[in-house]
Amino acid sequence: MAATDETSAEERLIARYFRPLATAPGAFGLSDDAAIVTPPPGCDLVLTTDGVIAGVHFFPDDPPEKIGRKVLRMNLSDLAAKGAKPIGFLIALALPAAIDEAWLAAFASGLGEDAESYGCPLLGGDTDRTPGPTSVSVAAFGALPHATMVRRSTAKAGDSVIVTGTIGDAALGVLLRRDQNLGERWRLSDVMAGHLLQRYLLPQPRNALAEAVRCHAASSMDVSDGLAGDLAKLCRASGVAAEIDVAGVPLSDAARAAVAAEPALIETVLTGGDDYEIVLTLAPEKLGSFRAAAQAVGIPVTEIGRIAAGQGARFVYGGKTLTFSRPAYSHF
Amino acid sequence: MAATDETSAEERLIARYFRPLATAPGAFGLSDDAAIVTPPPGCDLVLTTDGVIAGVHFFPDDPPEKIGRKVLRMNLSDLAAKGAKPIGFLIALALPAAIDEAWLAAFASGLGEDAESYGCPLLGGDTDRTPGPTSVSVAAFGALPHATMVRRSTAKAGDSVIVTGTIGDAALGVLLRRDQNLGERWRLSDVMAGHLLQRYLLPQPRNALAEAVRCHAASSMDVSDGLAGDLAKLCRASGVAAEIDVAGVPLSDAARAAVAAEPALIETVLTGGDDYEIVLTLAPEKLGSFRAAAQAVGIPVTEIGRIAAGQGARFVYGGKTLTFSRPAYSHF
Numbered sequence: 219m220a221a222t223d224e225t226s227a228e229e230r231l232i233a234r235y236f237r238p239l240a241t242a243p244g245a246f247g248l249s250d251d252a253a254i255v256t257p258p259p260g261c262d263l264v265l266t267t268d269g270v271i272a273g274v275h276f277f278p279d280d281p282p283e284k285i286g287r288k289v290l291r292m293n294l295s296d297l298a299a300k301g302a303k304p305i306g307f308l309i310a311l312a313l314p315a316a317i318d319e320a321w322l323a324a325f326a327s328g329l330g331e332d333a334e335s336y337g338c339p340l341l342g343g344d345t346d347r348t349p350g351p352t353s354v355s356v357a358a359f360g361a362l363p364h365a366t367m368v369r370r371s372t373a374k375a376g377d378s379v380i381v382t383g384t385i386g387d388a389a390l391g392v393l394l395r396r397d398q399n400l401g402e403r404w405r406l407s408d409v410m411a412g413h414l415l416q417r418y419l420l421p422q423p424r425n426a427l428a429e430a431v432r433c434h435a436a437s438s439m440d441v442s443d444g445l446a447g448d449l450a451k452l453c454r455a456s457g458v459a460a461e462i463d464v465a466g467v468p469l470s471d472a473a474r475a476a477v478a479a480e481p482a483l484i485e486t487v488l489t490g491g492d493d494y495e496i497v498l499t500l501a502p503e504k505l506g507s508f509r510a511a512a513q514a515v516g517i518p519v520t521e522i523g524r525i526a527a528g529q530g531a532r533f534v535y536g537g538k539t540l541t542f543s544r545p546a547y548s549h550f
Numbered sequence: 551m552a553a554t555d556e557t558s559a560e561e562r563l564i565a566r567y568f569r570p571l572a573t574a575p576g577a578f579g580l581s582d583d584a585a586i587v588t589p590p591p592g593c594d595l596v597l598t599t600d601g602v603i604a605g606v607h608f609f610p611d612d613p614p615e616k617i618g619r620k621v622l623r624m625n626l627s628d629l630a631a632k633g634a635k636p637i638g639f640l641i642a643l644a645l646p647a648a649i650d651e652a653w654l655a656a657f658a659s660g661l662g663e664d665a666e667s668y669g670c671p672l673l674g675g676d677t678d679r680t681p682g683p684t685s686v687s688v689a690a691f692g693a694l695p696h697a698t699m700v701r702r703s704t705a706k707a708g709d710s711v712i713v714t715g716t717i718g719d720a721a722l723g724v725l726l727r728r729d730q731n732l733g734e735r736w737r738l739s740d741v742m743a744g745h746l747l748q749r750y751l752l753p754q755p756r757n758a759l760a761e762a763v764r765c766h767a768a769s770s771m772d773v774s775d776g777l778a779g780d781l782a783k784l785c786r787a788s789g790v791a792a793e794i795d796v797a798g799v800p801l802s803d804a805a806r807a808a809v810a811a812e813p814a815l816i817e818t819v820l821t822g823g824d825d826y827e828i829v830l831t832l833a834p835e836k837l838g839s840f841r842a843a844a845q846a847v848g849i850p851v852t853e854i855g856r857i858a859a860g861q862g863a864r865f866v867y868g869g870k871t872l873t874f875s876r877p878a879y880s881h882f
Binding site: 250 | 557558561576578581582583584585586587588589591594595596597598599600601603605606607628629631632634640641642644673674675676678679680681682683685687689691692696699701702703771772779783786787
């Protein structure tokens with residue numbers, strides 16, 4: 219048999235770990251140059267991309283099954299904030315030689331479980347060796363009825379500002395991940411510390427709320443770089459101001475305990491990022507039916523302020539407007 | 551003004567260098583979490599992803615305007631081979647701190663020129679700092695009438711095997727890029743050496759031929775990991791064999807001179823990769839009209855062999871079947 223009939227190690231790796239995730243017919247079992255997606259009639263396709271790099275977005279010794287889930291969920295969170303239903307994703311993997319099959323098996327297994335539970339199958343990918351750190355980039359696709367994507371730029375004066383879940387957990391979880399002694403300083407129970415660490419490791423994107431966001435929100439975005447900075451972006455895009463009552467921002471018991479022990483942590487909570495919640499605005503008369511829709515899918519939503527004419531997002535705490543030393547996470 | 555009204559360095563960088571490339575209305579000027587694409591009615595969307603890492607796929611001192619073009623063209627080549635018309639792309643950039651604004655300006659400028667000339671605008675992206683090498687990953691999208699994507703798996707016994715352009719130039723160009731003395735050993739003129747180097751730096755994807763491929767080909771794929779390995783993949787996917795007349799494989803004058811000077815280079819030519827040509831099969835009765843369509847868009851096409859029952863791609867040269875020490879480029 220000619221040597222050219224042999225499969226390469228790269229093909230075997232893809233077949234073993236990634237083909238099982240490629241359940242959509244248009245993925246062709248990852249055996250072609252490209253995948254196809256047939257969008258539902260009358261729908262737009264929503265496209266987003268987000269990635270992680272070892273040592274930048276995750277700790278190199280984080281559990282690999284969590285890393286795969288996290289990067290997919292970061293992208294799913296963008297789709298949720300836009301009101302889109304997931305369709306599938308592409309993945310680009312750069313792996314150092316030290317990554318072994320056990321790491322890859324665990325990575326693919328976590329990724330596959332999430333792909334299934336979020337209804338977002340693997341459509342294709344690209345796998346390379348790198349002399350640098352492990353890095354994973356995902357491009358995710360969703361669908362929604364034509365021209366109904368919820369934008370950042372459409373908030374109106376008078377809108378209520380709503381946020382899902384709780385804010386600041388993941389940012390505190392990263393600090394705790396770096397220095398376990400902080401748990402004692404913040405007087406956290408083991409359960410509380412575990413909650414913060416878990417919120418850093420594994421976002422809970424709000425895809426179950428996507429349809430309610432699409433049907434109710436005037437504007438919406440994913441909270442990934444910190445509530446303060448992300449809301450400021452929404453205000454800039456919309457040409458409006460926001461006034462936020464910091465005391466009303468929903469915190470977990472753990473985050474509340476940490477801030478009580480160390481009040482300056484309120485800045486970390488509001489600017490630290492990695493929340494993967496949704497911040498949205500809506501006309502106050504829609505608040506009731508939005509709350510009912512959120513309750514129906516079991517996702518907590520909290521009104522935290524108002525949109526007004528003007529510019530800038532003001533975070534008011536104890537009668538004073540907070541100023542932040544570093545308003546949002548930025549790589550540059 | 552509250553600090554939260556300031557834009558971050560990351561936002562300014564995106565606004566300056568990448569927003570001008572985001573000419574599609576659905577890209578929203580890169581100012582939202584996601585982009586939208588409204589596929590033409592009755593069309594499938596074709597998705598592909600491919601990337602490059604400094605020191606792996608390109609030399610760190612390659613001209614940045616060429617790197618941006620190359621990574622986009624690698625993806626465009628996949629769309630061409632599938633018969634799809636480009637719609638747009640997402641980009642994920644990981645940049646070391648040493649990358650300066652001049653590099654980025656040149657990178658974006660080359661990328662932007664190609665995005666315009668291939669009708670494939672930027673739809674969105676993700677930009678991170680990395681402690682590792684520069685890496686660029688692109689996910690590109692195309693459209694074609696429903697269920698007409700040309701697969702790898704549909705070659706039939708009796709088909710002619712066709713290849714576009716010339717094979718092996720880029721693989722020889724990489725060797726020359728590493729060791730300029732080879733030019734003399736291979737007895738290349740400066741023009742010939744320049745041709746090989748250029749073919750490595752800047753692929754010429756065959757998007758002008760996409761419609762002809764879609765209308766004529768039984769099966770098709772992009773030649774990116776070497777003709778021998780890629781054709782073997784096509785044969786495996788289709789459950790057929792191929793017999794290729796190596797003397798009929800189209801070589802540039804430069805490649806022909808190199809192989810004449812050093813006959814063992816025929817393996818590099820056939821297995822080295824980075825060609826970004828198309829290998830396709832078609833029923834012999836379609837050859838005439840395919841040739842005419844290719845001539846109409848100025849793309850050379852050459853018949854190099856036949857598909858037969860069986861398995862494996864045999865490359866016959868001087869009456870003997872070649873065996874390759876490394877049949878295709880593989881990262882693992």
